[in-house]
Amino acid sequence: MQLEGLASVMFLPLLAQAQATEAASVLPLVSHIVHVLAAVVLVGGVFYQRFVLLPIELAATEPVPTVTAARKRWAMWVGMAAFFLLASGLYSIFNVVRSYEVPKYYHPLFGIKFLLAMAVFFLSSILAGRTEAAERFRQRQSLWMTLNVLAAIGIVILAGILSGAEKQPKNAAEPAPAAVASP
Numbered sequence: 028m029q030l031e032g033l034a035s036v037m038f039l040p041l042l043a044q045a046q047a048t049e050a051a052s053v054l055p056l057v058s059h060i061v062h063v064l065a066a067v068v069l070v071g072g073v074f075y076q077r078f079v080l081l082p083i084e085l086a087a088t089e090p091v092p093t094v095t096a097a098r099k100r101w102a103m104w105v106g107m108a109a110f111f112l113l114a115s116g117l118y119s120i121f122n123v124v125r126s127y128e129v130p131k132y133y134h135p136l137f138g139i140k141f142l143l144a145m146a147v148f149f150l151s152s153i154l155a156g157r158t159e160a161a162e163r164f165r166q167r168q169s170l171w172m173t174l175n176v177l178a179a180i181g182i183v184i185l186a187g188i189l190s191g192a193e194k195q196p197k198n199a200a201e202p203a204p205a206a207v208a209s210p
């Protein structure tokens with residue numbers, strides 16, 4: 028009985044470590060899946076709006092109720108996709124910066140991808156919005172939707188380059204920084 032108690036006490040730290048390692052490797056995977064899923068939803072919706080709903084609206088002489096209703100529903104999905112892309116993207120870039128040496132072009136390209144993503148979030152939200160500003164944007168919606176599609180394509184190309192970039196794990200054997208800085 029005593030031996031059993033001793034064994035379970037000895038294995039507890041091992042179990043805790045195994046769980047921590049598992050969580051550490053599962054979280055990036057979950058974040059990656061969430062990122063790609065949200066990207067598929069947003070980019071797919073941007074294409075659908077530009078190449079399916081817009082032509083229907085342009086061909087009609089009056090507002091088409093189905094298209095108006097679709098726009099209102101889409102606004103909610105834009106918000107959710109933007110939230111998950113931002114959260115999972117920030118988590119990923121934090122991991123990359125912390126754990127890997129990356130080629131020189133990585134950070135500038137990431138910066139461009141980030142700015143394009145902000146543009147897509149903004150255009151997608153305003154084009155689906157109900158405010159006066161949204162109405163003004165919709166007066167030139169062909170232009171803005173085309174730009175939105177181009178920005179989304181640019182993001183996916185940059186994402187492909189970034190995820191294909193060679194990443195070297197930062198060397199754990201490097202001398203640790205001095206505990207006390209010399210004067």
Ligand code: HEM
Nearest residue numbers: 066070112113116117119120141144147182186187189190
């Ligand atoms: C419209 C918005 C966005 C789209 C469509 C998008 C799409 C993607 C895609 C398709 C990948 C590649 C996944 C893979 O091939 O494994 C990716 C990776 C990534 N994204 Fe995004 N993303 C968007 C926004 C963001 C934002 C806002 C951030 C940062 C805050 C971000 C940070 C990242 C990072 C760090 C990676 C990993 C790159 C690497 O593997 O080195 N993304 N993104």
